[in-house]
Amino acid sequence: MSEGQVGAEQRLVTPGMVIGPSTGKHAGSGAIAQNEEFIATRLGWLNEQNDVVSVRPINSAYMPRSGDLIVGVVAEVRNNLWFFDVNGPFQALLPMSLAPWKVEFGSTRQHLGIGDAALARVQEVDEAHNMVLTMKGIGLRRLNEGCVIAIPVNLIDTLRGENNSMVSRIRDLSDCRIIVADNGRVWVHGDADNMFTVRGLIQTLVDEGHMNNFENAVHALEQQRGEN
Amino acid sequence: MGGYGDVKLLRDDGKRLDGRTVDEMRPVSIEAGVLPAADGSAMVTHGLNVAVAAVYGPMEAHPRKIQRQDRAVIDVRYNMAPFSTGDRIRPGFNRRSREISKVTAEALESVVLVERYPRSKIRVEIEILAAEAGTRCVGLTAAAVALADAGIPMRDMIVGVASGKIEDTVVLDLDKAEDNYGQADLPVGILPNTGEIAFLQMDGDLSIEEFNLAMKYNFKAASEIHVLMVDALKRRYERGDN
Numbered sequence: 001m002s003e004g005q006v007g008a009e010q011r012l013v014t015p016g017m018v019i020g021p022s023t024g025k026h027a028g029s030g031a032i033a034q035n036e037e038f039i040a041t042r043l044g045w046l047n048e049q050n051d052v053v054s055v056r057p058i059n060s061a062y063m064p065r066s067g068d069l070i071v072g073v074v075a076e077v078r079n080n081l082w083f084f085d086v087n088g089p090f091q092a093l094l095p096m097s098l099a100p101w102k103v104e105f106g107s108t109r110q111h112l113g114i115g116d117a118a119l120a121r122v123q124e125v126d127e128a129h130n131m132v133l134t135m136k137g138i139g140l141r142r143l144n145e146g147c148v149i150a151i152p153v154n155l156i157d158t159l160r161g162e163n164n165s166m167v168s169r170i171r172d173l174s175d176c177r178i179i180v181a182d183n184g185r186v187w188v189h190g191d192a193d194n195m196f197t198v199r200g201l202i203q204t205l206v207d208e209g210h211m212n213n214f215e216n217a218v219h220a221l222e223q224q225r226g227e228n
Numbered sequence: 229m230g231g232y233g234d235v236k237l238l239r240d241d242g243k244r245l246d247g248r249t250v251d252e253m254r255p256v257s258i259e260a261g262v263l264p265a266a267d268g269s270a271m272v273t274h275g276l277n278v279a280v281a282a283v284y285g286p287m288e289a290h291p292r293k294i295q296r297q298d299r300a301v302i303d304v305r306y307n308m309a310p311f312s313t314g315d316r317i318r319p320g321f322n323r324r325s326r327e328i329s330k331v332t333a334e335a336l337e338s339v340v341l342v343e344r345y346p347r348s349k350i351r352v353e354i355e356i357l358a359a360e361a362g363t364r365c366v367g368l369t370a371a372a373v374a375l376a377d378a379g380i381p382m383r384d385m386i387v388g389v390a391s392g393k394i395e396d397t398v399v400l401d402l403d404k405a406e407d408n409y410g411q412a413d414l415p416v417g418i419l420p421n422t423g424e425i426a427f428l429q430m431d432g433d434l435s436i437e438e439f440n441l442a443m444k445y446n447f448k449a450a451s452e453i454h455v456l457m458v459d460a461l462k463r464r465y466e467r468g469d470n
Binding site for chain 1: 267268286288346347375379380382383384385419422457458461
Protein backbone atom coordinates (compact mmCIF):
# COMPACT_ATOMS: atom_id res chain seq x y z
CA MET A 1 0.00 0.00 0.00
CA SER A 2 1.94 2.92 -1.28
CA GLU A 3 1.62 6.51 -0.18
CA GLY A 4 3.07 9.63 -1.75
CA GLN A 5 5.98 11.31 -0.08
CA VAL A 6 5.03 14.07 2.30
CA GLY A 7 6.95 17.30 2.00
CA ALA A 8 6.86 20.92 1.07
CA GLU A 9 7.73 20.20 -2.54
CA GLN A 10 5.08 18.98 -4.94
CA ARG A 11 4.07 15.35 -4.61
CA LEU A 12 3.69 13.26 -7.70
CA VAL A 13 0.83 10.82 -7.24
CA THR A 14 -0.25 7.85 -9.35
CA PRO A 15 -3.73 6.34 -9.78
CA GLY A 16 -4.77 4.32 -6.75
CA MET A 17 -2.31 6.01 -4.41
CA VAL A 18 -3.62 6.92 -0.96
CA ILE A 19 -3.13 10.66 -0.58
CA GLY A 20 -4.36 11.21 2.96
CA PRO A 21 -7.35 11.09 5.29
CA SER A 22 -10.61 12.52 3.97
CA THR A 23 -11.99 13.88 7.25
CA GLY A 24 -13.03 17.50 7.01
CA LYS A 25 -11.89 17.84 3.42
CA HIS A 26 -13.45 17.54 0.00
CA ALA A 27 -12.29 15.59 -3.01
CA GLY A 28 -11.54 17.79 -6.00
CA SER A 29 -10.78 16.69 -9.54
CA GLY A 30 -8.46 13.72 -9.82
CA ALA A 31 -9.29 12.38 -6.35
CA ILE A 32 -12.03 10.20 -4.88
CA ALA A 33 -12.93 9.46 -1.26
CA GLN A 34 -12.88 5.79 -0.31
CA ASN A 35 -12.98 4.33 3.21
CA GLU A 36 -12.26 7.73 4.80
CA GLU A 37 -9.20 8.20 2.63
CA PHE A 38 -8.55 10.11 -0.54
CA ILE A 39 -7.36 8.06 -3.48
CA ALA A 40 -5.71 9.68 -6.50
CA THR A 41 -7.34 8.71 -9.78
CA ARG A 42 -4.81 10.33 -12.06
CA LEU A 43 -1.12 10.71 -12.54
CA GLY A 44 -0.25 14.24 -11.50
CA TRP A 45 0.81 16.73 -8.86
CA LEU A 46 -1.09 16.81 -5.61
CA ASN A 47 -2.79 20.10 -4.83
CA GLU A 48 -4.52 21.12 -1.61
CA GLN A 49 -6.35 24.41 -1.38
CA ASN A 50 -9.18 25.55 0.90
CA ASP A 51 -9.78 22.00 2.19
CA VAL A 52 -10.14 20.68 -1.34
CA VAL A 53 -7.69 17.94 -2.27
CA SER A 54 -7.16 17.56 -6.00
CA VAL A 55 -4.64 16.23 -8.48
CA ARG A 56 -3.30 18.49 -11.21
CA PRO A 57 -2.92 15.97 -14.03
CA ILE A 58 0.27 15.74 -16.05
CA ASN A 59 -1.55 14.55 -19.14
CA SER A 60 -5.18 15.09 -19.89
CA ALA A 61 -7.55 15.34 -22.80
CA TYR A 62 -9.35 18.64 -23.36
CA MET A 63 -12.73 18.49 -21.67
CA PRO A 64 -14.79 21.47 -22.82
CA ARG A 65 -16.58 23.73 -20.37
CA SER A 66 -19.04 26.41 -21.24
CA GLY A 67 -17.34 29.79 -21.68
CA ASP A 68 -14.01 28.33 -22.83
CA LEU A 69 -12.16 30.25 -25.53
CA ILE A 70 -11.08 27.78 -28.18
CA VAL A 71 -9.28 27.64 -31.50
CA GLY A 72 -11.24 25.26 -33.69
CA VAL A 73 -10.57 23.87 -37.13
CA VAL A 74 -13.53 23.25 -39.43
CA ALA A 75 -13.91 19.50 -39.96
CA GLU A 76 -17.24 19.34 -41.74
CA VAL A 77 -19.67 21.82 -43.29
CA ARG A 78 -23.43 21.40 -43.69
CA ASN A 79 -25.93 23.80 -45.23
CA ASN A 80 -26.76 25.46 -41.92
CA LEU A 81 -23.89 24.58 -39.57
CA TRP A 82 -20.20 23.79 -39.18
CA PHE A 83 -18.54 20.99 -37.23
CA PHE A 84 -15.27 21.96 -35.57
CA ASP A 85 -12.39 19.85 -34.41
CA VAL A 86 -11.62 21.36 -31.01
CA ASN A 87 -8.84 19.00 -29.88
CA GLY A 88 -11.32 17.08 -27.71
CA PRO A 89 -12.98 13.68 -27.93
CA PHE A 90 -15.98 15.09 -29.79
CA GLN A 91 -16.56 17.59 -32.54
CA ALA A 92 -18.29 20.85 -31.70
CA LEU A 93 -21.14 22.38 -33.62
CA LEU A 94 -21.43 26.01 -34.74
CA PRO A 95 -24.93 26.79 -36.02
CA MET A 96 -25.20 29.55 -38.61
CA SER A 97 -27.32 31.57 -36.18
CA LEU A 98 -24.29 31.87 -33.86
CA ALA A 99 -21.83 32.85 -36.60
CA PRO A 100 -20.74 36.52 -36.68
CA TRP A 101 -21.98 36.99 -40.23
CA LYS A 102 -25.38 37.01 -41.84
CA VAL A 103 -25.39 33.55 -43.34
CA GLU A 104 -27.98 32.37 -45.86
CA PHE A 105 -29.07 28.72 -45.75
CA GLY A 106 -26.67 26.85 -48.04
CA SER A 107 -23.98 29.53 -48.11
CA THR A 108 -22.02 28.36 -45.06
CA ARG A 109 -19.05 27.34 -47.25
CA GLN A 110 -18.55 30.93 -48.38
CA HIS A 111 -17.67 31.97 -44.84
CA LEU A 112 -15.73 28.98 -43.44
CA GLY A 113 -14.46 25.97 -45.38
CA ILE A 114 -12.94 22.70 -44.25
CA GLY A 115 -9.52 23.29 -42.66
CA ASP A 116 -10.17 26.93 -41.74
CA ALA A 117 -9.31 27.92 -38.18
CA ALA A 118 -11.50 30.15 -36.08
CA LEU A 119 -11.52 31.65 -32.62
CA ALA A 120 -14.77 30.77 -30.86
CA ARG A 121 -16.28 30.37 -27.44
CA VAL A 122 -18.07 27.33 -26.02
CA GLN A 123 -21.73 28.26 -25.67
CA GLU A 124 -22.89 25.08 -23.96
CA VAL A 125 -21.85 21.50 -23.30
CA ASP A 126 -24.17 18.79 -22.07
CA GLU A 127 -23.33 15.66 -20.12
CA ALA A 128 -23.15 13.59 -23.31
CA HIS A 129 -20.43 15.88 -24.71
CA ASN A 130 -22.71 17.61 -27.23
CA MET A 131 -21.02 20.95 -27.64
CA VAL A 132 -22.25 24.16 -29.23
CA LEU A 133 -19.92 27.03 -30.13
CA THR A 134 -20.57 30.68 -30.67
CA MET A 135 -18.62 33.23 -32.68
CA LYS A 136 -20.73 36.15 -31.51
CA GLY A 137 -18.52 38.08 -29.10
CA ILE A 138 -15.64 40.49 -28.93
CA GLY A 139 -12.55 39.22 -30.71
CA LEU A 140 -14.13 36.01 -31.98
CA ARG A 141 -13.28 35.64 -35.63
CA ARG A 142 -11.95 33.56 -38.42
CA LEU A 143 -8.13 33.22 -38.18
CA ASN A 144 -6.83 34.15 -41.61
CA GLU A 145 -3.16 34.54 -40.77
CA GLY A 146 -0.52 33.40 -38.31
CA CYS A 147 -0.04 29.84 -37.14
CA VAL A 148 -1.67 27.52 -34.65
CA ILE A 149 0.57 25.52 -32.28
CA ALA A 150 -0.78 22.64 -30.23
CA ILE A 151 0.32 22.16 -26.62
CA PRO A 152 -0.82 19.68 -23.96
CA VAL A 153 -3.84 21.05 -22.10
CA ASN A 154 -2.16 20.77 -18.72
CA LEU A 155 0.59 23.22 -19.79
CA ILE A 156 -1.82 26.06 -20.61
CA ASP A 157 -1.58 27.57 -17.12
CA THR A 158 2.22 27.46 -17.24
CA LEU A 159 2.23 29.21 -20.61
CA ARG A 160 -0.16 31.88 -19.43
CA GLY A 161 1.53 32.45 -16.08
CA GLU A 162 -0.11 34.29 -13.24
CA ASN A 163 -2.59 36.84 -14.63
CA ASN A 164 -1.25 36.13 -18.12
CA SER A 165 2.14 37.49 -17.08
CA MET A 166 4.12 34.87 -18.99
CA VAL A 167 2.19 35.39 -22.24
CA SER A 168 2.67 39.15 -21.89
CA ARG A 169 6.42 38.67 -21.48
CA ILE A 170 6.56 36.48 -24.60
CA ARG A 171 4.43 39.00 -26.49
CA ASP A 172 6.78 41.81 -25.49
CA LEU A 173 9.97 40.02 -26.37
CA SER A 174 8.71 38.54 -29.63
CA ASP A 175 6.49 41.34 -30.89
CA CYS A 176 3.88 38.74 -31.86
CA ARG A 177 0.15 38.59 -31.28
CA ILE A 178 -0.49 35.49 -29.15
CA ILE A 179 -3.78 33.95 -28.07
CA VAL A 180 -3.66 30.97 -25.73
CA ALA A 181 -6.94 29.10 -26.13
CA ASP A 182 -8.35 26.80 -23.46
CA ASN A 183 -8.29 23.76 -25.73
CA GLY A 184 -4.52 23.54 -25.96
CA ARG A 185 -4.03 25.54 -29.12
CA VAL A 186 -2.00 28.70 -29.34
CA TRP A 187 -2.47 31.19 -32.15
CA VAL A 188 0.66 33.20 -32.96
CA HIS A 189 0.94 35.96 -35.51
CA GLY A 190 3.94 38.13 -36.26
CA ASP A 191 6.82 38.25 -38.68
CA ALA A 192 8.38 34.93 -39.60
CA ASP A 193 11.51 35.18 -37.40
CA ASN A 194 9.54 36.17 -34.33
CA MET A 195 6.98 33.42 -34.89
CA PHE A 196 9.90 31.01 -35.10
CA THR A 197 11.18 32.27 -31.75
CA VAL A 198 7.79 31.79 -30.12
CA ARG A 199 7.54 28.33 -31.64
CA GLY A 200 10.92 27.46 -30.10
CA LEU A 201 9.83 28.69 -26.67
CA ILE A 202 6.60 26.74 -26.83
CA GLN A 203 8.50 23.64 -27.90
CA THR A 204 10.71 24.05 -24.82
CA LEU A 205 7.55 24.20 -22.74
CA VAL A 206 6.17 21.05 -24.36
CA ASP A 207 9.40 19.07 -24.08
CA GLU A 208 10.62 20.22 -20.69
CA GLY A 209 7.55 21.92 -19.21
CA HIS A 210 7.53 19.81 -16.07
CA MET A 211 11.08 20.82 -15.18
CA ASN A 212 10.85 24.65 -14.97
CA ASN A 213 13.17 25.00 -17.98
CA PHE A 214 10.55 27.05 -19.82
CA GLU A 215 10.79 30.03 -17.51
CA ASN A 216 14.58 29.92 -17.71
CA ALA A 217 14.36 29.91 -21.52
CA VAL A 218 12.07 32.95 -21.53
CA HIS A 219 14.36 34.74 -19.07
CA ALA A 220 17.46 33.93 -21.13
CA LEU A 221 15.81 35.24 -24.28
CA GLU A 222 14.74 38.43 -22.50
CA GLN A 223 18.32 39.06 -21.40
CA GLN A 224 19.64 38.29 -24.87
CA ARG A 225 17.17 40.70 -26.47
CA GLY A 226 17.97 43.32 -23.82
CA GLU A 227 21.67 43.17 -24.62
CA ASN A 228 21.19 43.58 -28.38
CA MET B 229 -1.49 -28.08 -19.46
CA GLY B 230 -1.75 -31.21 -17.39
CA GLY B 231 1.87 -32.26 -17.23
CA TYR B 232 2.58 -33.96 -20.51
CA GLY B 233 5.27 -36.61 -20.51
CA ASP B 234 7.94 -36.79 -17.87
CA VAL B 235 9.62 -33.42 -18.28
CA LYS B 236 11.56 -32.59 -15.15
CA LEU B 237 10.82 -28.99 -14.09
CA LEU B 238 12.23 -28.93 -10.56
CA ARG B 239 15.85 -29.61 -9.75
CA ASP B 240 16.96 -31.89 -6.94
CA ASP B 241 17.78 -28.86 -4.76
CA GLY B 242 14.14 -27.73 -5.02
CA LYS B 243 14.90 -24.86 -7.36
CA ARG B 244 13.46 -24.45 -10.84
CA LEU B 245 15.30 -25.05 -14.09
CA ASP B 246 16.33 -21.41 -14.41
CA GLY B 247 17.59 -21.35 -10.82
CA ARG B 248 14.65 -19.47 -9.31
CA THR B 249 13.04 -20.49 -6.03
CA VAL B 250 9.35 -21.41 -6.11
CA ASP B 251 8.21 -17.93 -5.04
CA GLU B 252 10.64 -15.94 -7.16
CA MET B 253 9.61 -13.79 -10.07
CA ARG B 254 11.50 -13.31 -13.30
CA PRO B 255 13.25 -9.90 -13.48
CA VAL B 256 10.85 -7.08 -14.39
CA SER B 257 11.58 -3.65 -15.79
CA ILE B 258 9.04 -1.00 -16.77
CA GLU B 259 9.39 2.18 -18.75
CA ALA B 260 6.64 4.76 -19.30
CA GLY B 261 6.20 7.09 -22.26
CA VAL B 262 8.12 5.11 -24.88
CA LEU B 263 5.98 6.08 -27.89
CA PRO B 264 5.88 9.81 -28.69
CA ALA B 265 2.84 9.59 -30.98
CA ALA B 266 0.58 7.92 -28.41
CA ASP B 267 -1.32 9.77 -25.68
CA GLY B 268 0.21 7.34 -23.21
CA SER B 269 2.51 4.36 -23.56
CA ALA B 270 4.61 1.87 -21.65
CA MET B 271 7.04 -0.96 -22.23
CA VAL B 272 7.27 -3.85 -19.81
CA THR B 273 10.04 -6.44 -19.86
CA HIS B 274 9.23 -9.47 -17.74
CA GLY B 275 11.80 -12.21 -18.08
CA LEU B 276 12.08 -12.68 -21.82
CA ASN B 277 8.62 -11.18 -22.43
CA VAL B 278 8.52 -7.72 -23.96
CA ALA B 279 5.18 -5.91 -24.24
CA VAL B 280 4.50 -2.41 -25.51
CA ALA B 281 1.16 -0.75 -24.81
CA ALA B 282 -0.17 2.44 -26.37
CA VAL B 283 -3.27 4.37 -25.31
CA TYR B 284 -5.19 6.78 -27.53
CA GLY B 285 -8.16 8.87 -26.49
CA PRO B 286 -10.69 9.38 -25.08
CA MET B 287 -12.09 9.91 -28.57
CA GLU B 288 -15.46 9.71 -30.24
CA ALA B 289 -16.50 6.05 -30.40
CA HIS B 290 -16.82 4.73 -33.94
CA PRO B 291 -18.81 2.97 -35.28
CA ARG B 292 -21.64 4.70 -33.44
CA LYS B 293 -23.32 1.44 -32.51
CA ILE B 294 -20.55 0.73 -29.98
CA GLN B 295 -21.19 4.04 -28.18
CA ARG B 296 -22.63 3.89 -24.67
CA GLN B 297 -24.63 6.93 -23.60
CA ASP B 298 -23.48 6.72 -19.98
CA ARG B 299 -19.86 5.65 -20.23
CA ALA B 300 -16.78 5.16 -22.35
CA VAL B 301 -15.95 1.88 -24.01
CA ILE B 302 -12.45 0.46 -23.83
CA ASP B 303 -11.27 -1.00 -27.08
CA VAL B 304 -8.34 -3.32 -26.46
CA ARG B 305 -6.32 -4.93 -29.21
CA TYR B 306 -3.83 -7.52 -27.99
CA ASN B 307 -1.49 -8.76 -30.68
CA MET B 308 1.58 -10.94 -30.77
CA ALA B 309 4.18 -9.89 -33.31
CA PRO B 310 4.98 -12.61 -35.87
CA PHE B 311 8.59 -12.67 -34.60
CA SER B 312 7.66 -12.86 -30.90
CA THR B 313 8.05 -16.63 -30.63
CA GLY B 314 10.31 -19.28 -32.11
CA ASP B 315 7.65 -20.45 -34.53
CA ARG B 316 6.46 -17.55 -36.65
CA ILE B 317 2.91 -16.51 -35.77
CA ARG B 318 0.58 -15.77 -38.64
CA PRO B 319 -0.06 -12.01 -38.43
CA GLY B 320 -3.49 -10.72 -37.51
CA PHE B 321 -6.28 -11.58 -35.13
CA ASN B 322 -6.85 -15.14 -34.04
CA ARG B 323 -9.09 -16.85 -31.52
CA ARG B 324 -6.55 -16.49 -28.70
CA SER B 325 -5.80 -12.80 -29.26
CA ARG B 326 -9.54 -12.04 -29.47
CA GLU B 327 -10.11 -13.74 -26.13
CA ILE B 328 -7.21 -11.94 -24.45
CA SER B 329 -8.33 -8.59 -25.88
CA LYS B 330 -11.80 -9.17 -24.47
CA VAL B 331 -10.74 -10.21 -20.96
CA THR B 332 -8.18 -7.40 -20.80
CA ALA B 333 -10.83 -4.85 -21.81
CA GLU B 334 -13.19 -6.16 -19.14
CA ALA B 335 -10.46 -6.02 -16.49
CA LEU B 336 -9.55 -2.44 -17.45
CA GLU B 337 -13.20 -1.34 -17.53
CA SER B 338 -13.48 -2.23 -13.86
CA VAL B 339 -10.72 0.21 -12.88
CA VAL B 340 -11.01 3.06 -15.38
CA LEU B 341 -13.62 5.67 -14.41
CA VAL B 342 -15.48 5.10 -17.68
CA GLU B 343 -18.53 7.07 -16.56
CA ARG B 344 -16.47 10.28 -16.89
CA TYR B 345 -16.43 9.99 -20.68
CA PRO B 346 -19.86 9.07 -22.03
CA ARG B 347 -20.08 8.11 -25.72
CA SER B 348 -16.28 7.95 -25.95
CA LYS B 349 -13.79 5.26 -26.72
CA ILE B 350 -10.39 4.69 -25.16
CA ARG B 351 -8.18 2.68 -27.46
CA VAL B 352 -5.56 0.42 -25.91
CA GLU B 353 -3.12 -1.36 -28.19
CA ILE B 354 -0.96 -4.09 -26.68
CA GLU B 355 1.80 -5.47 -28.84
CA ILE B 356 3.83 -8.44 -27.65
CA LEU B 357 7.29 -8.13 -29.15
CA ALA B 358 8.77 -11.18 -27.45
CA ALA B 359 6.88 -13.97 -25.73
CA GLU B 360 7.96 -16.39 -23.05
CA ALA B 361 4.75 -17.39 -21.20
CA GLY B 362 2.54 -15.00 -19.27
CA THR B 363 2.09 -12.43 -22.03
CA ARG B 364 -1.51 -11.59 -21.09
CA CYS B 365 -0.33 -10.52 -17.64
CA VAL B 366 2.58 -8.52 -19.00
CA GLY B 367 0.24 -6.88 -21.52
CA LEU B 368 -2.23 -5.98 -18.78
CA THR B 369 0.49 -4.39 -16.65
CA ALA B 370 1.79 -2.44 -19.66
CA ALA B 371 -1.76 -1.26 -20.46
CA ALA B 372 -2.25 -0.03 -16.88
CA VAL B 373 0.96 2.04 -16.96
CA ALA B 374 0.08 3.39 -20.42
CA LEU B 375 -3.41 4.42 -19.22
CA ALA B 376 -1.90 6.23 -16.23
CA ASP B 377 0.62 7.88 -18.55
CA ALA B 378 -2.23 9.05 -20.81
CA GLY B 379 -3.94 10.74 -17.84
CA ILE B 380 -6.98 8.48 -17.91
CA PRO B 381 -8.65 8.51 -14.46
CA MET B 382 -8.54 5.12 -12.71
CA ARG B 383 -9.36 3.75 -9.28
CA ASP B 384 -6.10 1.84 -9.20
CA MET B 385 -3.38 0.54 -11.48
CA ILE B 386 -4.09 -3.06 -12.28
CA VAL B 387 -1.18 -5.52 -12.12
CA GLY B 388 -1.11 -8.76 -14.09
CA VAL B 389 0.68 -11.69 -12.44
CA ALA B 390 0.51 -15.47 -12.70
CA SER B 391 1.25 -18.51 -10.59
CA GLY B 392 0.95 -22.16 -11.45
CA LYS B 393 1.71 -25.72 -10.52
CA ILE B 394 4.60 -27.87 -11.70
CA GLU B 395 5.40 -31.34 -10.41
CA ASP B 396 2.70 -30.91 -7.74
CA THR B 397 4.44 -27.78 -6.44
CA VAL B 398 2.89 -24.30 -6.58
CA VAL B 399 5.28 -21.80 -8.18
CA LEU B 400 5.17 -18.12 -8.98
CA ASP B 401 5.50 -16.76 -12.52
CA LEU B 402 5.76 -19.71 -14.90
CA ASP B 403 8.33 -19.58 -17.66
CA LYS B 404 7.87 -21.18 -21.05
CA ALA B 405 8.81 -24.76 -20.13
CA GLU B 406 6.73 -24.63 -16.94
CA ASP B 407 3.78 -23.21 -18.84
CA ASN B 408 3.99 -25.87 -21.54
CA TYR B 409 4.68 -28.90 -19.36
CA GLY B 410 3.26 -27.78 -15.99
CA GLN B 411 -0.02 -28.81 -14.41
CA ALA B 412 -1.83 -25.49 -13.87
CA ASP B 413 -1.63 -21.78 -14.63
CA LEU B 414 -3.44 -19.04 -12.71
CA PRO B 415 -3.17 -15.56 -14.28
CA VAL B 416 -4.71 -12.82 -12.15
CA GLY B 417 -5.24 -9.05 -12.43
CA ILE B 418 -4.84 -7.49 -9.00
CA LEU B 419 -5.59 -3.98 -7.74
CA PRO B 420 -2.69 -3.59 -5.32
CA ASN B 421 -4.11 -0.83 -3.13
CA THR B 422 -7.43 -2.47 -2.34
CA GLY B 423 -6.46 -6.10 -2.89
CA GLU B 424 -9.37 -6.58 -5.29
CA ILE B 425 -9.20 -8.98 -8.21
CA ALA B 426 -10.26 -7.60 -11.58
CA PHE B 427 -9.35 -10.57 -13.70
CA LEU B 428 -8.83 -14.27 -13.03
CA GLN B 429 -8.39 -17.25 -15.30
CA MET B 430 -7.33 -20.78 -14.46
CA ASP B 431 -5.99 -23.43 -16.74
CA GLY B 432 -5.53 -26.89 -15.17
CA ASP B 433 -6.49 -28.05 -11.69
CA LEU B 434 -5.54 -26.68 -8.28
CA SER B 435 -6.80 -27.81 -4.87
CA ILE B 436 -8.15 -25.13 -2.53
CA GLU B 437 -4.87 -25.12 -0.58
CA GLU B 438 -2.84 -24.86 -3.77
CA PHE B 439 -5.11 -22.10 -5.05
CA ASN B 440 -4.70 -20.13 -1.83
CA LEU B 441 -0.93 -20.51 -1.96
CA ALA B 442 -0.87 -19.47 -5.62
CA MET B 443 -2.94 -16.39 -4.79
CA LYS B 444 -0.58 -15.55 -1.92
CA TYR B 445 2.34 -15.67 -4.35
CA ASN B 446 0.36 -13.57 -6.84
CA PHE B 447 -0.39 -10.85 -4.28
CA LYS B 448 3.26 -10.75 -3.23
CA ALA B 449 4.39 -10.40 -6.85
CA ALA B 450 1.69 -7.78 -7.58
CA SER B 451 2.93 -5.50 -4.81
CA GLU B 452 6.51 -5.85 -6.11
CA ILE B 453 5.48 -5.03 -9.69
CA HIS B 454 3.29 -2.15 -8.49
CA VAL B 455 6.32 -0.48 -6.92
CA LEU B 456 8.09 -0.71 -10.30
CA MET B 457 5.03 0.73 -12.10
CA VAL B 458 4.87 3.74 -9.80
CA ASP B 459 8.62 4.16 -10.09
CA ALA B 460 8.44 4.10 -13.91
CA LEU B 461 5.83 6.88 -13.94
CA LYS B 462 7.78 8.92 -11.41
CA ARG B 463 11.00 8.55 -13.38
CA ARG B 464 9.23 9.96 -16.42
CA TYR B 465 7.83 13.02 -14.74
CA GLU B 466 9.70 13.76 -11.55
CA ARG B 467 10.99 17.30 -11.46
CA GLY B 468 14.75 17.55 -11.70
CA ASP B 469 17.59 18.03 -14.10
CA ASN B 470 17.57 14.52 -15.58
